[in-house]
Amino acid sequence: MSASRCLAIMVGLIATLLIAHGHAKDSKSDGKPVFFPPAPDEPHIQYLTSFSSDDELADIAGKRGFFNFIVGAAKGVHPIVKPYGITVSPGKIYTCDTVGSTVEIADLDTRKMSFFSPAGNGALGLPVNMAVDTDGTRYIADTKRQQVLVYKEDNFAGAIGKSDEIKPGGVALTGNRIYVTDLKNHCVRVYDKADRKELFTFPKAGESNKAAQLYSPTSIAIDPKGRVHVSDTGGFFVNVYDAEGKYLRTVGGQGLQPGKFALPKGVAVDHDGLIYVGDATTQVVQIFDAEGRILMYFGDPSTNKGGSTSLPAGVAVDYDNVKYFQRFVAPGFNLEYLVLVANQTGGRKVSVFGFGHKK
Numbered sequence: 488m489s490a491s492r493c494l495a496i497m498v499g500l501i502a503t504l505l506i507a508h509g510h511a512k513d514s515k516s517d518g519k520p521v522f523f524p525p526a527p528d529e530p531h532i533q534y535l536t537s538f539s540s541d542d543e544l545a546d547i548a549g550k551r552g553f554f555n556f557i558v559g560a561a562k563g564v565h566p567i568v569k570p571y572g573i574t575v576s577p578g579k580i581y582t583c584d585t586v587g588s589t590v591e592i593a594d595l596d597t598r599k600m601s602f603f604s605p606a607g608n609g610a611l612g613l614p615v616n617m618a619v620d621t622d623g624t625r626y627i628a629d630t631k632r633q634q635v636l637v638y639k640e641d642n643f644a645g646a647i648g649k650s651d652e653i654k655p656g657g658v659a660l661t662g663n664r665i666y667v668t669d670l671k672n673h674c675v676r677v678y679d680k681a682d683r684k685e686l687f688t689f690p691k692a693g694e695s696n697k698a699a700q701l702y703s704p705t706s707i708a709i710d711p712k713g714r715v716h717v718s719d720t721g722g723f724f725v726n727v728y729d730a731e732g733k734y735l736r737t738v739g740g741q742g743l744q745p746g747k748f749a750l751p752k753g754v755a756v757d758h759d760g761l762i763y764v765g766d767a768t769t770q771v772v773q774i775f776d777a778e779g780r781i782l783m784y785f786g787d788p789s790t791n792k793g794g795s796t797s798l799p800a801g802v803a804v805d806y807d808n809v810k811y812f813q814r815f816v817a818p819g820f821n822l823e824y825l826v827l828v829a830n831q832t833g834g835r836k837v838s839v840f841g842f843g844h845k846k
Contacts, residue, residue, distance in 0.1 A: 520817035521794040523785035523840075532785045532826070532842055534794035535815040537835035538593070540566040545598045547812070565600035567591050567836040570829035572616030572657070572706070572753070573801035575808060576623070582801070582829055582837060583614040583627070590614055590627065593837070595811045609636060609643025616657040616706055616801070618665075620680075626665060628655035635667055637683070647683050648676075657707040659715075661730070666715060668704035675704060675717060675732065689732025699734035701726060706801070710756040710777075718754040718764060723747070725754055725764055727779070738762060738779035743769060746781035753802035753829070757842070763826060765799035772802060772828060785840060786828070794840075797833030802826065812839055821846045 522530035538544045568586035575581065580593040581603075588611045590603040603625075604611060612631030619625050625638040626647075635647040635655050647667065648655065654671035664686070665678040677686045690699045703721030710716070713730035716738075723741035725748075728734055739748045749768035756762050760777030770788035775781055786796030805825040816822045826840040 520820070521792070522817075522820075523794070524783055529845065530820065531783065531844060532840050533815075533817060533820055533822070534785075535812050535825075535839045535841050537838045539834065539836040541598075541600045544593055544595075544600055547598075565591065565602060567600075569831050570836050571800045571831065572614070572628070573803045573827050573829040573837065574617055574619055575803055575805045575827065576619045577807040579619075580805075580808070580827065580837065581617060581619065581625075583617055585613060585615065588613060588631075590617065590625075595808055603641065605638070605641065605643055607643070609638065611636070616655075618658045618660045620660055626658045626660065628658045628667065630654055630656065630670070633671075635665070645683065647678055656703075656705045657717075659707045659709045661709045661713060664730075666707055666709065668701075668707050668717060670703060670705070673701045673704065675701070675707065675715065675728075677732070687732065689728060690734065691732075696734060698737050699726070699728075705752055706754045708754045708756045708762075710760050711758055712760070714756075714760075716754050716756055716762060718751045720751055723749065723751065725751060725762065725779075736779050738775055739764070739773075745773065745784060746775075748773075752800045755802040755804045755826070757804045757824065758806070763802045763804065765796075765802045765828060767798045767800060767831070770796050770799060772796065772799060772826070786838075791833075794838075795833070795835065796828060796830055796838065797835070798831035799828050800831050801829035809841075812841065815839075816841060816843075819846050820844070 521534040523532040536547050570582040571585050572583040578596050582591045584591050593600050612629050614627045614629050617627040627636045633650045633654050637644045653669045656668040656670045659666045663680045667676045669676050674688045676688050704717045705720045706718045708716045715728045717726050725738040727736050748766050751764050752767050753765040762775040765772045771784045771786040773784040787794050822841045822843040824842050828838045
């Protein structure tokens with residue numbers, strides 16, 4: 488076979504691979520952007536993309552190495568197996584992986600993923616949720632160790648709580664305080680960030696208002712006004728309190744229809760007070776206004792195409808990393824912030840959605 492013929496075949500092969508590669512990611516379904524709610528309603532959420540490992544993270548950046556793309560780089564390096572909690576900091580996405588007892592860190596600048604799996608006194612048992620402070624300090628709620636573990640970057644800096652005293656499910660930070668849900672004692676514990684000493688708990692033991700009580704407080708989120716949102720998996724609701732633990736309202740209740748929950752897990756709040764709640768049974772994320780009224784939901788467990796969700800556990804609102812996903816935004820859609828969803832099963836362990844509106 489002539490050299491020119493070989494070259495022609497190679498060019499054709501590369502062109503075919505490039506076309507296939509261009510459709511490998513499912514930010515679009517059948518060539519069309521995936522919006523929620525679907526047309527003819529005005530769209531507010533666009534499914535952008537997803538990733539579960541290094542190679543998919545590189546694809547998202549649009550800069551995957553050409554050699555690796557042609558010859559086939561090792562697949563699934565640092566794969567996320569079964570994520571639960573998810574949180575962000577500028578340039579990074581963190582997922583708590585309950586199978587490997589690790590935290591997976593996706594670096595959006597280097598397009599690499601790494602394990603955070605410390606040894607010794609700081610070893611993780613079963614990390615389920617975490618928060619990252621502005622100085623990089625990591626707070627990881629570990630249900631097996633029954634503590635919130637604290638790290639200055641990669642270095643273990645101590646723990647909050649003692650074994651058999653608490654069973655932390657979620658952790659959130661605001662100002663000089665650390666808020667921790669306690670599954671064992673059905674409450675939220677508030678600690679001082681400087682010395683990690685407990686300040687108070689809520690609801691109080693013997694709380695007479697049944698609506699204020701918690702049963703299985705799982706995840707926690709705090710809005711810009713200091714209101715504390717607690718998802719209660721066993722109670723089928725999200726309770727809202729002020730910063731001092733005063734009960735304000737209940738969002739949801741048991742049921743399968745919009746505005747109700749069957750297994751609420753992750754909760755997040757945006758700057759305007761919109762509340763996002765992931766339900767692992769109905770397998771969608773519902774959006775409520777600040778007063779707890781249902782607005783819409785997104786995610787589609789009935790399909791394996793873009794926008795599908797599978798046992799969603801963690802939800803995070805992200806204003807810091809919009810620029811990394813701008814290339815997936817449909818023309819005419821103004822992206823305001825990201826909504827990240829951790830799916831415990833399926834091929835899209837971290838799904839990235841965008842909140843916005845038509846220009």
